[in-house]
């Protein structure tokens with residue numbers, strides 16, 4: 001089995017030399033165990049902040065995969081079955097089945113299984129519950145989402161359209177802006193090239209915003225918060241612009257804006273909805289099959305290229321979900 005480890009804690013943006021490929025022989029299976037082979041692996045932003053919170057130097061990188069059973073000594077798990085596991089950046093692993101989740105039974109053979117790591121997986125479910133339960137969008141509301149061309153953001157925008165909202169998105173390249181228009185965003189701008197975030201936000205929605213799905217934080221939030229309408233709802237999903245900072249930047253001073261506009265701003269982790277995760281997945285799968293939610297994947301081929309895929313995702317190379325194909 002091959003695995004990628006984190007040699008030392010990341011300082012600033014992760015670099016290729018922070019990762020090391022190791023190889024080890026797996027022991028023969030015991031009764032009750034299964035051997036799985038990763039087919040698709042996920043690279044996600046959370047890996048950057050969580051590496052610091054839960055990993056030691058030398059540990060295998062955390063992460064999930066779609067894996068196929070290639071050997072089984074457990075009658076509940078047949079060879080050939082596909083499961084989503086959370087077993088780190090590794091090509092092969094042994095499991096007793098605990099913590100493995102089968103793909104939805106209604107998953108059509110024609111649909112890429114990698115979507116179980118993206119639009120119909122954790123990022124999709126994050127978008128689904130984060131938007132619907134925290135932003136609570138109503139028909140006619142104006143919804144703002146940043147990192148909008150990414151795995152979570154692209155689903156947030158499309159669900160908001162399904163709910164009859166006006167949707168404004170921001171992303172970091174003109175190609176991504178084009179993509180956002182294609183999947184139904186009403187307004188989209190490249191936050192890297194606009195002369196002023198405030199003006200771009202005002203132009204996209206002069207009347208302000210009812211809902212703000214926050215993936216980025218930092219300067220973007222400073223510009224967006226004052227443009228919330230009264231009683232606006234903000235779902236704080238992520239703060240990717242700050243993940244590489246050793247020391248948080250000073251400010252913003254958001255309390256007066258929250259107070260006088262009576263805003264609700266709430267952080268969340270997708271694990272809050274663990275008990276109804278499948279409900280979210282089923283709805284997303286239905287929308288995908290109906291063509292109401294479109295998906296795009298940024299696939300990096302080759303397990304050996306996994307660090308490059310991760311680093312590329314953090315720097316914005318992906319449109320849609322970043323996936324590694326072994």
Ligand code: NDP
Nearest residue numbers: 045126150151152171172215237238239240241269270316
């Ligand atoms: P994406 O597919 O959106 O990929 C990351 C993107 O972040 C890049 O493509 C890049 O796009 C953008 N980005 C990188 N650096 C910056 C920066 N300095 N400023 C603005 N944008 C930047 O990732 P996900 O959809 O998987 O995740 C999006 C957010 O959701 C992250 O903050 C993540 O941590 C969070 N998240 C939270 C969860 C929860 O349970 N709360 C669960 C899942 C994700 P661009 O070209 O636009 O810059």
